[in-house]
Amino acid sequence: MHAKKNQKIVVLATGGTIAGTAASATDHTGYTAAQLGVQQLLDAVPALNDALQGDALVCEQVVQLDSKDMDHATWQALAQRCAHWLAQPEVGGIVITHGTDTLEETAWFLQQVLETTKPVVLTCAMRPATALAPDGPQNLFDAMAVVRHPMAHGVLAVCAGRIHNARDVQKVHPYRLDAFSSGDAGSRGWVEQGNVRWADPGSWPLRHANAQQALERPVAQWPWVAVLHNHTNPDARQVHALVAAGVQGIVLAGTGNGTVHHSLLAALTQAQDQGVAVRLTTRCAEGQIVGAISALPTAPRGLNAFKARISLMLDLMG
Ligand code: SIN
Numbered sequence: 290m291h292a293k294k295n296q297k298i299v300v301l302a303t304g305g306t307i308a309g310t311a312a313s314a315t316d317h318t319g320y321t322a323a324q325l326g327v328q329q330l331l332d333a334v335p336a337l338n339d340a341l342q343g344d345a346l347v348c349e350q351v352v353q354l355d356s357k358d359m360d361h362a363t364w365q366a367l368a369q370r371c372a373h374w375l376a377q378p379e380v381g382g383i384v385i386t387h388g389t390d391t392l393e394e395t396a397w398f399l400q401q402v403l404e405t406t407k408p409v410v411l412t413c414a415m416r417p418a419t420a421l422a423p424d425g426p427q428n429l430f431d432a433m434a435v436v437r438h439p440m441a442h443g444v445l446a447v448c449a450g451r452i453h454n455a456r457d458v459q460k461v462h463p464y465r466l467d468a469f470s471s472g473d474a475g476s477r478g479w480v481e482q483g484n485v486r487w488a489d490p491g492s493w494p495l496r497h498a499n500a501q502q503a504l505e506r507p508v509a510q511w512p513w514v515a516v517l518h519n520h521t522n523p524d525a526r527q528v529h530a531l532v533a534a535g536v537q538g539i540v541l542a543g544t545g546n547g548t549v550h551h552s553l554l555a556a557l558t559q560a561q562d563q564g565v566a567v568r569l570t571t572r573c574a575e576g577q578i579v580g581a582i583s584a585l586p587t588a589p590r591g592l593n594a595f596k597a598r599i600s601l602m603l604d605l606m607g
Pocket of ligand 1: 355
């Protein structure tokens, strides 16, 4: 699904660590929150214009405070600014920069009082803007990807590549960058390389196109699909042996983001050339391969190796 285009995105700034500064780049705790203005926050994200793909940005400094000092009057003013902008037809959504300490409260308040289906995305930072490696610019960049996504609606929070619902988000760590959790509900989604991946994409067909074949074909005639893993010093002879024995498909659980030892990659590429269907996934228990990183085709939908084996077997029944 492609991002909406030629709309207005409004950035409302409220302060927080994302706008904080310290005397030293290595100081992550002894800083002063709410020092930089909204334009300075946006200027720190050089890739922003490309990512906006023609969308216009409007920004407003609603307030400049450390969110420990958030109060009802500020909430009301912020909600009124949100309501004002959301009522404009050309506005696609709002990004709010906010301190992490009370972000979850503001998110829920806004969710409760705003009447809109447009997205309102709160984002933040755990390190001040002056840190050696500040997290604010990336979080702001990610929030832009979420606010522009056609499936985004309601009040969301984006931090450290995770998307949270206003209902579930909670700050759970006082220091680490990935400071928020949605508890049992889990993240609504993730932002990877500027792309949004929803936990529930909503549009996958549940039944495989070749399902009927699996119900009717004798199991002895089901395609043979094997699972292999990449690891230190893998032996490519296992691929050759499988091909010689007549394997029709191989799912490889690669290391990390789907990396494959060069000897195994050569053997799998050769197997592909010989007509074996090869799919790549990751042996990591969480996440999925991001980007097109290999000559080998990636298993669909971020399936793990064992589920990718089933899908490939069904594919090959067609
Ligand atoms: C704040 O909540 O404004 C300061 C702390 C933070 O943003 O991490």
